Amino acid sequence: MRYIFLIYSRETDRASMSAEEDQAVRAAHRAAQDEAARRGVLHGAQPLQRTNTATTVRMQDGKPLIIDGPFAETKEQLAGYYVIDCRDLDDAIEWAQKIPSGCRGAPGCIEIRPLLELPPR
Amino acid sequence: MNAERARTVVETTFRREHGRIIAGLIRLCGSFDRAEEAMQDAFAAALADWSEHGIPDNPGAWITAASHRKLIDFARRERTWREKRDLLRDADEESAFADAASFDEAAAGLPDDRLRLIFTCCHPALNREAQVALTLRTLGGLTTDEIARSFLLPEATLAQRLVRAKRKIHDARIPYEVPPEHALHERRASVQAVIYLIFNEGYLATHGDSLVRRELCAEAIRLARVLRELYPQDAETAGLLALMLLHDSRRHARVDAGGALITLEEQDRSVWDRQQIDEGLELVDFALHLCTPGAYQIQAAIAALHAQAASAAGTDWPQIAALYAELAKLNPSPVVLLNRAVAIGMSEGPERGLMLMDSLGVSGALNEYYLLHAARADLLRRSNRREAAAEAYRRALALATNETERRFLLRRLQELPG
Numbered sequence: 001m002r003y004i005f006l007i008y009s010r011e012t013d014r015a016s017m018s019a020e021e022d023q024a025v026r027a028a029h030r031a032a033q034d035e036a037a038r039r040g041v042l043h044g045a046q047p048l049q050r051t052n053t054a055t056t057v058r059m060q061d062g063k064p065l066i067i068d069g070p071f072a073e074t075k076e077q078l079a080g081y082y083v084i085d086c087r088d089l090d091d092a093i094e095w096a097q098k099i100p101s102g103c104r105g106a107p108g109c110i111e112i113r114p115l116l117e118l119p120p121r
Numbered sequence: 122m123n124a125e126r127a128r129t130v131v132e133t134t135f136r137r138e139h140g141r142i143i144a145g146l147i148r149l150c151g152s153f154d155r156a157e158e159a160m161q162d163a164f165a166a167a168l169a170d171w172s173e174h175g176i177p178d179n180p181g182a183w184i185t186a187a188s189h190r191k192l193i194d195f196a197r198r199e200r201t202w203r204e205k206r207d208l209l210r211d212a213d214e215e216s217a218f219a220d221a222a223s224f225d226e227a228a229a230g231l232p233d234d235r236l237r238l239i240f241t242c243c244h245p246a247l248n249r250e251a252q253v254a255l256t257l258r259t260l261g262g263l264t265t266d267e268i269a270r271s272f273l274l275p276e277a278t279l280a281q282r283l284v285r286a287k288r289k290i291h292d293a294r295i296p297y298e299v300p301p302e303h304a305l306h307e308r309r310a311s312v313q314a315v316i317y318l319i320f321n322e323g324y325l326a327t328h329g330d331s332l333v334r335r336e337l338c339a340e341a342i343r344l345a346r347v348l349r350e351l352y353p354q355d356a357e358t359a360g361l362l363a364l365m366l367l368h369d370s371r372r373h374a375r376v377d378a379g380g381a382l383i384t385l386e387e388q389d390r391s392v393w394d395r396q397q398i399d400e401g402l403e404l405v406d407f408a409l410h411l412c413t414p415g416a417y418q419i420q421a422a423i424a425a426l427h428a429q430a431a432s433a434a435g436t437d438w439p440q441i442a443a444l445y446a447e448l449a450k451l452n453p454s455p456v457v458l459l460n461r462a463v464a465i466g467m468s469e470g471p472e473r474g475l476m477l478m479d480s481l482g483v484s485g486a487l488n489e490y491y492l493l494h495a496a497r498a499d500l501l502r503r504s505n506r507r508e509a510a511a512e513a514y515r516r517a518l519a520l521a522t523n524e525t526e527r528r529f530l531l532r533r534l535q536e537l538p539g
Contacts (some may be wrong), residue, residue: 001296088296089246090304114293 009108360418438468
């Protein structure tokens with residue numbers, strides 16, 4: 001089953017990282033992605049640009065209401081995602097520990113959500 | 122006559138074997154709901170069949186076999202339905218139902234199945250309330266109504282909690298597995314926490330139906346026995362079981378006829394359950410020899426010292442204080458530190474205890490905690506400082522919310538010499 005890993009971290013923390021820390025995080029991402037790709041379970045992974053680039057569109061009475069900024073103001077912001085095919089939730093929890101920004105000393109956390117698999121059309 | 126006998130055997134079989142049976146069924150069909158339904162149908166069928174044809178030689182095996190037939194029925198029905206709808210479904214889920222041969226191998230339900238079940242029910246991806254409810258429902262075999270009553274919740278709330286938990290297990294695919302070695306310690310601690318929580322809900326709560334609460338303590342002890350059967354060499358599991366047995370051994374002595382609490386000091390030690398104490402002591406001894414210390418073992422060792430004292434005056438307070446100091450190293454919570462202060466007050470004199478309590482009070486963490494003031498009051502009473510004791514009791518009374526505790530504090534306040 002495929003799970004999406006939503007990475008939440010503080011943009012401010014990210015901005016204040018030293019060059020070495022930044023390098024280390026990038027390397028950890030590459031390692032996680034390489035491992036997932038090698039095992040044939042990677043279905044995409046991408047960082048997002050900062051929330052100051054976000055635009056929210058809400059349809060109201062058939063018309064789009066366009067708002068500057070992310071859907072919700074939160075302490076930690078959605079910073080990127082992975083989609084990985086996992087055996088079960090425990091397997092997904094193992095992957096979450098390999099993806100940086102989550103629970104490994106770096107600030108932030110990862111929300112794991114199973115994708116809703118629809119029958120083929 | 123026969124019907125009555127059948128009912129008795131059905132009830133005993135349920136109590137003794139439902140955990141094994143349901144755990145095996147869940148493994149086979151991968152669904153808590155279907156497994157539960159199959160088992161319930163099988164027990165209902167047993168009631169009718171055994172009244173008429175007599176009790177089988179091995180009632181548990183009969184129920185297991187009947188539940189398996191029900192599962193196969195469900196699977197067939199499901200498959201026809203699926204074929205009609207031409208729905209594509211997960212292949213491995215399908216094969217689990219279709220392979221009738223694999224049903225036999227589940228036979229009596231290996232201990233592994235109960236192990237899988239307990240780890241799934243206590244999976245950290247479920248919230249604690251859900252873990253407790255699910256464990257009591259599936260492994261404990263309590264009805265939704267019984268669980269709801271023991272937690273003073275509407276039955277609908279509890280039912281909803283169970284539905285959500287089972288849905289998350291299914292939808293997020295929480296595995297039905299014993300966790301791998303590297304995660305085992307932490308996951309087992311989660312199981313132990315759930316069991317201890319169930320026990321304390323029965324032991325400490327002074328509200329609600331006392332019979333149901335009694336049942337919670339017994340259930341927690343039963344669950345710890347299962348866990349211990351599965352991990353005989355785990356020191357903390359032995360410690361947890363010992364701790365609960367030792368506390369529970371005082372059940373007849375700790376509340377009077379009117380429901381008021383009786384302190385350890387004032388309890389009639391002759392009504393303590395000696396057999397349970399002996400078992401608890403043996404377990405403490407066994408656990409400590411494994412040389413992997415832990416919080417349950419230390420607490421059990423403290424309970425053991427109380428259990429071994431022939432009278433309240435004969436309690437080995439210096440040793441208890443030393444054990445609380447050990448416990449504080451693992452868990453330096455204000456409550457543990459308070460207990461240590463009480464033990465020091467009892468062994469080295471009230472003044473030493475009061476000094477430690479005052480420093481705890483200063484840190485602020487416990488200032489609003491009625492037990493700090495109740496414990497201070499007790500030491501002040503023992504050192505004959507009547508006025509200060511009365512003030513501390515009044516402070517404790519103002520903070521205590523539990524009616525039984527309040528009655529106790531009020532009595533102590535009134536008993537102070539004039």
